[in-house]
Amino acid sequence: MKFEVTILGSSSSTPVFNRNPSAQLLNINEKYILIDCGEATQNQLLHFGLKANRIDQIFISHLHGDHYLGLVGLLSSLHLNGRTKPMDIFGPSELTEIMNIQFKHSQTELKYPINFRATRSDGPEKIFQSYDVIVESFPLDHRIPCTGFKFTEKQRLRKIIKSKIEELSIPTEMIPLIKKGYNFTDKNGKVHQAEDLTIEADKPKVYAYCSDTVCSWKYLSNIENADMLYHESTFMHDMLSRAEETFHTTALQAGEIAQKANVKKLLIGHFSARYKDLQPLLEEAKTVFSDTQLAIEGKTFEI
Incomplete structure (x- = not known):
């Protein structure tokens, strides 16, 4: 199953040095989910x-x-x-007012329905699920209400042992049933337990997205x-006071968060316009958490 994220924008506040504001495209089994939609997101998709x-x-x-101005476009x-x-949109309740007033004054009536669900910033909640994924939101600690998102693959059915299909002449139509736990009776009348014909599916993978937040450890x-x-890793640690003033995180702190949360891999992004060269931010995060990469636009990361 495909589970990967492509970076569309990794700049904070303004586009600079060929970096665009925040946006990411999550591909889950060839189904697309957009996470944030900064200015020029549709250009990046193209x-x-x-x-x-x-x-x-x-x-x-x-x-x-820098997280939503590309949405109406x-x-x-x-x-x-x-x-x-239909399009499903999840975000702060005030986002509907922003969308509606722009469509109203441009006299635009969309040809497709929008299903909007307001997120909450006072606690975690499950906000969406499909056959492929469960999405939860959780509060971050920013200057205005802000949520992070956690995307968890749905647990798949057990995998059938391929050699058993030929060995026992298992009909194709029986395979989905065996995966669900139904036993199989062969042509000689012998019953084979489903658990003997299958193995555990891969453990569901998890992608967590923390956009703008001060390092408070709350999440x-x-x-x-x-x-x-x-x-987010807006600043280097020598700018800690500025990071705290603007409710952002340093690259060093992002590494510490990844370490304390026991995650497997860390992507850092939301870089301040003051940094043309991003290598120092990467090196700083790596002093704490070695498996760190830069969220470079156009790059796809397998989760």
């Missing part, structure tokens, strides 16, 4: 050959412009390109043991 019409869910972490383009299937329990954590 640039990297990713089809916007395949996006069915959009998650917006908070209402600072993207929704409008989908409308002009003939989209008819550690929500990201523990994630296979991959994306965490």
Whole structure:
């Protein structure tokens, strides 16, 4: 099963040095989920050959412009390109007012329905699930209400042992039933237990997304043991006072969070415009957490 994330934007506040504001595309078994939608997100999708019409869910972490100003443009383009299937959008309750007033004054009536669900910033909750994924939100500690998101693969059925199919002449139509736990009776009348014909499916993988937050440790329990954590790293640690003043995190602190949360891999992003060269931020995070990578735009990371 495919479970990977492509970085569309990794800059904080403003586009700079060919870096764009926050946006990521999560591919779960060829189903697309958009996480945040900064300015020019639809351009980035085009640039990297990713089809916007395949996006069915959009998650917006908070209402600072670098995380949502590309949303109305993207929704409008989908409308002009003939989209008819619904779009699920999750974000702060005030986001509906922002969308509605722009569509009202441009006299735009979308050809497709939007299913909106407001996120809450006072506690964690499960906000979405499909056949492939469970999505939970949790509060971050930023200057305005802000949520992180945790994407967990659904537990798959057990895997059938391929050699048993030929050995026992198992009909194709029986395979899904055996995976669900039904026993199989062969042509000689012998009953084979489903657990003897299958093995455990892979453990579900987890991707945690922490957009804008000061390092407060409050959300550690929500990201523990994630296979991959994306965490903002706006500043280097010599700018700690500025990070705290603006409710952001340093690269060193992002490494400490990853270590304390016992995650497997760390992606850092949301880089301040003061940094043209990102290597020092990477090196700083790695002093604490070695398996760290930069959220470089256009790069796809397997979770």
